[in-house]
Amino acid sequence: xxxxxxxxxxxxxxxxxxxxxxxxxxxxxxxxxxxxxxxxxxxxxxxxxxxxxxxxxxxxxxxxxxxxxxxxxxxxxxxxxxxxxxxxxxxxxxxxxxxxxxxxxxxxxxxxxx
Amino acid sequence: xxxxxxxxxxxxxxxxxxxxxxxxxxxxxxxxxxxxxxxxxxxxxxxxxxxxxxxxxxxxxxxxxxxxxxxxxxxxxxxxxxxxxxxxxxxxxxxxxxxxxxxxxxxxxxxxxx
Numbered sequence: 502x503x504x505x506x507x508x509x510x511x512x513x514x515x516x517x518x519x520x521x522x523x524x525x526x527x528x529x530x531x532x533x534x535x536x537x538x539x540x541x542x543x544x545x546x547x548x549x550x551x552x553x554x555x556x557x558x559x560x561x562x563x564x565x566x567x568x569x570x571x572x573x574x575x576x577x578x579x580x581x582x583x584x585x586x587x588x589x590x591x592x593x594x595x596x597x598x599x600x601x602x603x604x605x606x607x608x609x610x611x612x613x614x615x
Numbered sequence: 616x617x618x619x620x621x622x623x624x625x626x627x628x629x630x631x632x633x634x635x636x637x638x639x640x641x642x643x644x645x646x647x648x649x650x651x652x653x654x655x656x657x658x659x660x661x662x663x664x665x666x667x668x669x670x671x672x673x674x675x676x677x678x679x680x681x682x683x684x685x686x687x688x689x690x691x692x693x694x695x696x697x698x699x700x701x702x703x704x705x706x707x708x709x710x711x712x713x714x715x716x717x718x719x720x721x722x723x724x725x726x727x728x729x
Contacts, residue, residue, distance in 0.1 A: 544720035
């Protein structure tokens with residue numbers, strides 16, 4: 502079936518290092534891919550998105566890369582900080598039943614150590 | 616702009632009782648979505664509503680669960696005769712028409728069935 506999934510469930514990094522969180526997807530028809538950050542006890546928070554016709558998009562300290570050939574999405578966080586510790590979800594916005602349906606992957610926990 | 620408001624934040628119910636979860640969308644948003652998140656898992660789509668209409672309930676269990684978004688007032692997710700397996704975090708999200716850049720999420724209601 503169609504799904505959005507992740508390679509690594511947990512990622513531990515040192516403060517100041519760069520982090521890379523990966524995600525695989527199987528549905529080629531999605532129009533947007535989105536990364537969300539979820540801190541403990543909170544709802545998902547939008548980080549950055551990328552349209553399916555793009556390869557790369559940069560934000561503040563974050564970069565999302567999309568490789569449509571291998572159906573792979575990644576989130577790069579530069580100079581990781583303790584406040585980046587959270588669970589990160591990739592999600593795809595897929596046209597389904599006449600509307601844009603948001604479908605989540607399983608999540609990667611990022612732990613930043615001082 | 617208060618964002619998506621959910622209440623209560625925490626809800627404890629005994630088996631067999633009813634749980635009512637409320638969600639007020641962001642100002643200007645007319646589309647509401649409910650998701651369920653089990654511990655250490657991703658968010659699973661449950662239902663999508665517009666004012667007075669259920670658009671997609673493909674993720675809702677067939678029994679005991681219902682949702683509404685009346686003309687006036689918040690959206691309500693109702694779980695009748697709760698069981699321990701209903702214990703989860705329930706997130707509401709909202710979007711404007713089209714939702715082509717994802718949804719905005721509330722902080723969730725954590726339901727515990729004892």
